[in-house]
Amino acid sequence: MHFADGAIPADYMGYVRRKHLWILGGVVVLFLLLIVSISVGAVSIPPYEVFLSIVNGIVDRVILLLNPGTVLNPSSTDRIVWNIRLPQALAAIVAGIGLSVAGVAMQSILRNPLGSPFTLGISNAGAFGAAVSVIVLGTGQMQSTVADAVVLNNPYVTTLMAFIFCLLATAVILLISRLRGASPEVMVLAGVALSSLFTAGTMFLQYFADDTQLAAVVFWTFGDVGRASWQELGIMAFVTAAASLYFIANRWNYNAIDAGDETAKGLGVSVEAIRDIGMVVAALVSAVIVSFLGVIGFVGLVCPHMVRRLIGDDQRFLIPGSCVMGGILLLASDTVARVIVAPYILPVAVLTAFLGAPVFIYLLLRGYRR
């Protein structure tokens, strides 16, 4: 069959260009927001100095890399930017991207608009893992100062337990779907069941916990992007980048699955394999983020929907768009969380829904735009 005589349609190419501009615009907004986010806080740093400090820091690190042993003498601004605010802002961006891309993939895989790391109980499983670590293994402790009230004796054990339980939840869901055929409904329902199970488990443990442990668990459960060190940030960034690339590489397969399983199969897509692998990748990236930062709700669920409202369901634009939107939403939430009740700093999870929900409802009411 030959259709080679078709022309290149200018209107369609213009349409594609507009979608790309939306995403590019998002990247610019994200970058500006990054500067603003770093500049505000207990010590206010003008945006221009933030920019200089970032450039300086990069140059310093390159010099250090080329001539090990060079003694650097960072200014106090550089210290604030590089030791505190930049890692926190980048953690917000990375976590936002990771949770959002996991959400968009799960919504497609599960054929369900409620798909997100939370729907499947992955986050609750992580919280349960942390509770087991703190209460059963005794890794939690409390201090009396207001800031940093709780210290986790051994944060890595808590992280590791959270991670293990996240993966355990994913394994159970995949196992159930294997036994019953990998239908999206089965996966969603299994996730709902697991979510309740782990929540009940956490409550059970909390009931028998002393107040120190209880505080430690609650503290852990509040997702906070300020927890990440540069090293942890590196791990999260690597996993998030790998997962995002995987989903972008499979954008055509997800588009095909969105058109219906039979259509997808007719188009040469191995639907069950794409579903299973996609679930594992999405679960992995959520598990890494949840175990390092705690439970951050709403981002994974809502960012993809915001992007759907702005640029439609086409995964070619939806996946990168959700990444950008996830970064923007979580970074904006974190920035607000750091200044809204200054000098106290709220964990970002408290604010994601406050900031995201009104925007989301506004977009729902306004409908789609072309």
Added chain:
Amino acid sequence: MILDVDGVAFNYRSASVIRDITFDLRPHQVLAILGPNGVGKTTLLKCMNTILRPKAGSVLIEGADLLTADRMEIARKVGYVPQRCEAGRMTVFDAVLLGRRPHIGWDVTEVDIRIVEAAIRMLSLEDLKLRYIDEMSGGELQKVSIARALVQEPRVLLLDEPTSSLDLKNQLEILGIVRQVTTEHNVAAVMTMHDLNMALRYADRFILLKDGVIHAAGGPDVVTPETIEAVYGVPVTVERYNGYRFVVPLEPESA
């Protein structure tokens, strides 16, 4: 022969659905698979592009065995139009472009765009190109679905009840397109159908399924009052009008 189906059988667990299905098809031919609900028409169609893997038999397309080919390879040879397709927030152009999936490497090329544009023109969808498919009518959606299968550049088109939810005008248009495509693009088409008169008007080969096996197969002359009554259990007469054959059900008392 463009399509060779030999001894195909399929069963869910122990319940046999179809068995011993053997037929072949040349380019330009349109085959209608007829039979009552639940007789295995759709199952047979799905076996022909291995959405369901036949438990026995073989399906050859231009001599190449589909059962040993991988999914992408099959998708380059067989286009499948399912009975219903999900309509998301996607433009018509993108929905059709999806049909290039079996040919796309990392990204679409200019060739893909040109092919899609030509298919859209062929199905008179130009004015709807940038419309979202979740705002379209059933007939328009069916055309998008067919355009998507066409840009796969298949050798064989499979259509599962392509006219089941369409009005008269759309039925004629869709079946006319199937007819036109098979002639102009040198392919064969297989469709499952319920409307016997539409089948007689647009198909030139017929298979009547009864209890999962072929009851009658061949040209229009196999559609007789006897075969129809045997397959559907309804007494009919076959009349001619304007060169077309029409199946007219008889009143039970006059049978």
